[in-house]
Amino acid sequence: MPTTVTAYAAPSAAAPLVKTTIERRDVGAHDVLIDIKYAGVCHSDIHTVRGEWGPREFPLAPGHEIVGIVAEVGPEVTKYKVGDRVGVGCMVNSCGECANCKAGEEQYCAKGMTETYGSVDRDGSITQGGYSTQVVVIEDFVLAIPDGLELDVAAPLLCAGITTYSPLHHWGAGPGKKVAIVGLGGLGHMAVKIAHALGAEVTVLSQTLSKKDAGIALGADHFYATSDPETFAALAGQFDLILNTVSAVIDINAYLSLLALDGALVSVGAPAEPLAVNAFSLIGGRRTFAGSLIGGIRETQEMLNFCAEHKLGSEIELISADQINEAYERVLKSDVRYRFVIDGATIA
Numbered sequence: 274m275p276t277t278v279t280a281y282a283a284p285s286a287a288a289p290l291v292k293t294t295i296e297r298r299d300v301g302a303h304d305v306l307i308d309i310k311y312a313g314v315c316h317s318d319i320h321t322v323r324g325e326w327g328p329r330e331f332p333l334a335p336g337h338e339i340v341g342i343v344a345e346v347g348p349e350v351t352k353y354k355v356g357d358r359v360g361v362g363c364m365v366n367s368c369g370e371c372a373n374c375k376a377g378e379e380q381y382c383a384k385g386m387t388e389t390y391g392s393v394d395r396d397g398s399i400t401q402g403g404y405s406t407q408v409v410v411i412e413d414f415v416l417a418i419p420d421g422l423e424l425d426v427a428a429p430l431l432c433a434g435i436t437t438y439s440p441l442h443h444w445g446a447g448p449g450k451k452v453a454i455v456g457l458g459g460l461g462h463m464a465v466k467i468a469h470a471l472g473a474e475v476t477v478l479s480q481t482l483s484k485k486d487a488g489i490a491l492g493a494d495h496f497y498a499t500s501d502p503e504t505f506a507a508l509a510g511q512f513d514l515i516l517n518t519v520s521a522v523i524d525i526n527a528y529l530s531l532l533a534l535d536g537a538l539v540s541v542g543a544p545a546e547p548l549a550v551n552a553f554s555l556i557g558g559r560r561t562f563a564g565s566l567i568g569g570i571r572e573t574q575e576m577l578n579f580c581a582e583h584k585l586g587s588e589i590e591l592i593s594a595d596q597i598n599e600a601y602e603r604v605l606k607s608d609v610r611y612r613f614v615i616d617g618a619t620i621a
């Protein structure tokens with residue numbers, strides 16, 4: 274018999290989230306049952322429940338920045354025990370057999386990863402996310418939260434942390450590299466912290482200067498407003514790497530002009546509409562325009578360990594679950610410093 278748990282879910286793409294119940298499967302041999310303590314609020318939750326990324330089945334409980342305490346483990350589980358501090362990110366399964374899965378890049382599974390919510394699970398049910406009191410996940414997709422990271426500030430690392438850590442690593446952010454972060458929201462603020470900890474020279478490109486002091490405190494060396502056309506003239510040809518974390522369409526060609534020879538602009542921001550690229554924006558400086566999707570399980574654990582070592586928690590605003598719709602509106606207005614996190618105790 275599946276267990277019924279309390280959750281906040283969207284009844285349809287047009288409706289606000291409401292308190293409801295969802296079902297969790299029985300704890301199987303390789304499963305871990307987690308009492309959810311905190312759940313981060315990602316802009317992807319909003320894109321998804323509002324149908325911007327295509328139709329979904331409803332009701333849908335979002336949430337893929339999950340941290341909590343292990344409450345029960347299946348008989349074959351070896352990595353975790355009751356009482357452990359754990360996390361779950363954007364995926365809960367993958368085929369495990371394709372080249373990408375074998376390489377530890379399960380997010381690029383050839384058969385498609387199983388997303389934490391809104392995906393068809395192996396048993397045919399639709400996965401439901403972390404805005405809930407408990408979740409059941411196979412142990413291979415559960416992460417250990419290292420000592421030294423408080424659970425509430427660790428929650429956003431499960432998506433915002435790994436989504437920025439992975440491309441920063443892949444494209445070589447480090448000493449001697451000039452890195453720009455576009456958009457200082459949930460992903461952007463973690464990108465600044467991580468790029469700074471990796472030793473890169475970090476520039477924030479934000480719509481206005483309103484977050485300048487905060488951005489410098491997060492580890493940025495420079496901070497510019499993109500609403501000021503002078504910014505694009507002043508920074509032309511400067512950066513080795515630009516990480517675009519913006520949730521809306523921006524003028525990609527203007528940002529490509531800020532890359533140095535052989536520089537790369539990597540988009541992790543995922544607006545529904547296309548980002549138009551002029552061929553000459555790339556040809557001129559042998560530039561690369563790329564994308565990146567979260568990170569594999571092994572790299573996610575590496576990121577959590579890195580963040581614990583460097584004391585890099587997320588900057589959060591803790592909310593109660595009944596404030597979720599208001600929080601969504603504030604995220605849409607770029608009025609978030611820098612991640613809303615739901616206190617799991619308020620979900621029940």
Ligand code: NAP
Pocket residue numbers: 314315316317318320432433436455456457458459460461478479480481484518519520521522523540541542543544565566567604605607608609611
């Ligand atoms: P967020 O907290 O809303 O941050 C986005 C930031 O972009 C805002 O804070 C704002 O920063 C800037 N921005 C928003 N609207 C803008 C506009 N019209 N023009 C210019 N700048 C604008 O969102 P998030 O949770 O960090 O997510 C960001 C994007 O990444 C979303 O599209 C999300 O779906 C996507 N995402 C992708 C992955 C992946 O694996 N690739 C994973 C997670 C999330 P300023 O106020 O500083 O300008």
Ligand code: ZN
Pocket residue numbers: 315316317318337363432433
């Ligand atoms: Zn996310």
